[in-house]
Amino acid sequence: MNQKIKSAIKSDYFKKFSIYGFGQFFNLVTPLLLIPYIVGVCGEENFGKVSIALALSFFLxxxxxxxxxxxxVREVTINRNDQKGLQKILLTNLSSRFIILITLLIVSFLLIFAIPYLKEEFILFSFSLLVIVGQYLxxxxxxxxxxxxxxxxxxxxxxxxxxxIGVLFLVTEKEDYIYVNLCFALGTIISNGIFTYLIFKKYNFNYQKIKKQEIKDFLQRDFKMFTSQIFVAIQLYSPVILVGFIGGNFMAGQYRIVExxxxxxKTYIFLFFNFTYPRVCHDIYEKPTKASKNWLIINSINVxxxxxxxxIICFNAEFIINFFNSSNVNELSNLLKIAVLLPVLLAISIGLKQLVLGYNYQKQYVRATSVSVILSLILVIFMLPVLNLLGVFYSLIITEVIVIIFYLFCIRKRANLF
Structure with a gap:
């Protein structure tokens, strides 16, 4: 047993996962450490504005x-040893996405001028748009x-x-909230720009003009996959936007702290899914009689x-919220005590999702995703004005429970879980 553990730890797969996990851990810890500073300097209302602007950029x-x-990822993996093939894939991707980038920037600026709410914070939303430039790179x-x-x-x-570094240097007064997303964008632009250059240099890629037909083929081919991801993005980023539009910037700032x-x-749970999903698929096809049992053991431990x-968070909610410099510790700590149900439910649903996809219920999964997103939006819109932020978290919890029930219904005949 000890030998197997040592062998697993020394494996390349474990090392790569550890490196990736460390990067993601750093990615998660940074906002947690910065939020108290931003809220302390700029206030919850301005932090709410920052959160809404960033959520819109993340959606884009x-x-x-x-x-x-x-x-x-699939195309690059298949052509990993074909230098010319990789160059073609990357250049076609960059050329096609550049057209999308320019189109998005033009449309977004027009909307900023057209919508009063966005126009009032023109600088903030304009700086936030630079995030999508960083993502392009x-x-x-x-x-x-x-x-x-x-x-x-x-x-x-x-x-x-x-x-x-950017936030600590540029955000020193209450009105400096407009620079928060600029700092985020500059970080992605500089870092991603450097590594885009390094990719071209390492693989000796040269710029070649991509034909219009190739760009058209790229956009048509990946359209379905792109549209499916829109629902996921809506599910992730719509709550804070809705809270901001319906409840105001101050409420959005409070929601963002708890979120x-x-x-x-949630991010850990998604990483857990990515790490264990291949194993689940392997068991389903190679060890079908043991697949459900192995899945149940792994996911039970995770849950x-x-x-x-x-x-632990529930019992220390007040202390945790106080760390974020919130002006209403009691209310947000009570919200956090309810919100902690979400990761637990997500851990259950993400485990069931492995079986749904593993047993090849892709259509049912897409249907469940789209319906759950629409249901979540409707619930938030109706419950937020009545129950304030409590209504938002109740909506998300109800939606997650429904997803779990739907997943169980899908796999009821294939997986013998109990």
Whole structure:
């Protein structure tokens, strides 16, 4: 047993996962450490404005990525040993996404001028748009395909260091909240720009003009995958935007404080999914009689682990919220005590998602995702005015429970779980 553990630890897969995990850990810890400073200097209302602007930019990132993190990774992986093939894939991707980038920037600026809410914070939203420029330069999909996890982690760490330094130097007064997202964007632009250059240099890529038909083919081919990701983005970023539009910037800032704490554990759960999903698929096809049992053991441990952590947060909610310099510690600590249910439910649903996808229920999964997003939006819109932030978290919890029930219904005949 000890020999197996030692062998697993020494394996390249474990080392790469550890490096990737460290980069993601750094990516998560940075906002947690910066939020108290930003809230302390700028106040919760201005922090709410920053959060809304950043959420909108993150939503636009889906358009910039255009499914690269799914389709692009697969293509690069297949052509990993073909230098010309890799160059073609990267240049076609960059050329096609550049058209999307320019289009997005033009449309976004027009909307900023047209919508009073956005126009009032023209500088903030304009600076926030630079985030999508940084994402355009993000070639992590390419690096994943060639299995260069080190560069992904280094790029993440460098961008966050620039972000932290920028915030500490530029955000010193209440009105400086407009620079927060600028610092975030500059971090991604500089870091991703450097590694895009390094990719071209390492693989001796040369710029070649891409034909219009190739760009058209790229946009048509990846359109379905791109549209499926829109629902995921809406699910992730719409709550804070809705809170801001319905409840105001101050409420959005309060929501973002609680959400950031929860996001830390959500990200871990997504990493857990990515790490264990291949094993689940392997068991389903190679060891079908043991697949459900192995899945249940792994995911039960994870659910208990998350539940234990959430209990710790629940009992220390007031102390944790106080760390973020909130003006309403009691209210937000009570919200956090309810919000801790979300990671527990997500740990359950993400485990069931492995079986849904592993048993090839892709259509049902897409249907569940789209319906759950729409349901979540409707619930938030109706419950937020009545219950304030409590209504938002109740909406998310209800939606997650429904997803779990749907997943169980899908796999009821295939997986013998109990």
């Amino acid at each position: 990132i889906v358009f910039i990525d255009y499914g690269s993190e799914l389709v692009g 993000n070639q992590s999909w390419f690096l994943q395909g060639i299995d260069n996890i080190n560069w992904i982690s280094i790029s993440t760490i460098v961008s966050k260091i620039i972000y932290v 950031q704490i929860i996001i830390t554990f 208990f682990f998350i539940s234990f952590l959430m209990l």
